[in-house]
Amino acid sequence: EDQVTQSPEALRLQEGESSSLNCSYTVSGLRGLFWYRQDPGKGPEFLFTLYSAGEEKEKERLKATLTKKESFLHITAPKPEDSATYLCAVPTFQTGANNLFFGTGTRLTVIP
Amino acid sequence: KAGVTQTPRYLIKTRGQQVTLSCSPISGHRSVSWYQQTPGQGLQFLFEYFSETQRNKGNFPGRFSGRQFSNSRSEMNVSTLELGDSALYLCASSLPTGEAGNTIYFGEGSWLTVV
Numbered sequence: 001e002d003q004v005t006q007s008p009e010a011l012r013l014q015e016g017e018s019s020s021l022n023c024s025y026t027v028s029g030l031r032g033l034f035w036y037r038q039d040p041g042k043g044p045e046f047l048f049t050l051y052s053a054g055e056e057k058e059k060e061r062l063k064a065t066l067t068k069k070e071s072f073l074h075i076t077a078p079k080p081e082d083s084a085t086y087l088c089a090v091p092t093f094q095t096g097a098n099n100l101f102f103g104t105g106t107r108l109t110v111i112p
Numbered sequence: 113k114a115g116v117t118q119t120p121r122y123l124i125k126t127r128g129q130q131v132t133l134s135c136s137p138i139s140g141h142r143s144v145s146w147y148q149q150t151p152g153q154g155l156q157f158l159f160e161y162f163s164e165t166q167r168n169k170g171n172f173p174g175r176f177s178g179r180q181f182s183n184s185r186s187e188m189n190v191s192t193l194e195l196g197d198s199a200l201y202l203c204a205s206s207l208p209t210g211e212a213g214n215t216i217y218f219g220e221g222s223w224l225t226v227v
Contacts (some may be wrong), residue, residue, distance in 0.1 A: 034216070043116075043154075043202050043218035087155065097168035098206055099145045100216055102155040 006103035023088035029068040116219035130191040137205030144186040148202040
């Protein structure tokens with residue numbers, strides 16, 4: 001069964017203190033790995049899609065990387081506005097369908 | 113470009129009632145999927161529609177149903193509400209092909225409270 005596991009569950013950082021979030025997956029045929037950001041009371045906001053091992057993508061203070069077994073979301077010099085829950089997800093393996101399986105997320109708090 | 117629009121944003125229902133939630137996808141998107149989010153279970157897939165046909169279904173009881181219209185709008189219905197159905201219900205849409213791996217965009221969700 002496909003599984004997505006995220007760690008840590010929660011992370012508190014001082015402003016400017018860089019760190020990484022982990023997403024490990026076991027899927028029978030990866031067709032992309034997605035990162036989303038979710039603020040309280042809102043829907044997930046798309047950040048990145050990674051399709052192959054070795055791929056990297058960046059957006060402001062965030063950089064996502066992918067290996068054959070896991071993905072990392074690196075946060076460089078975070079600011080309080082980066083506080084949110086970060087979710088990773090993989091697409092279904094079912095042919096002819098498009099939906100996602102999500103991890104439980106990492107709740108990031110950046111303290112000024 | 114307008115995003116995924118969900119209505120209503122908040123609602124309170126009584127146990128045993130039914131509820132219908134609506135979703136308008138991003139213009140041009142034909143794949144619409146629904147998810148339930150609770151503190152205990154996280155984000156769980158309910159069902160996905162493409163060109164008015166249900167293509168995939170998550171592990172939820174038959175009380176949860178949905179449909180898609182010819183203009184790609186979608187509705188989901190929950191009958192005989194239970195307290196455990198209290199959750200944030202999220203609608204999402206993706207590109208016209210709806211192929212797996214295409215980016216999925218989410219709406220702000222509908223908060224359902226069952227009392």
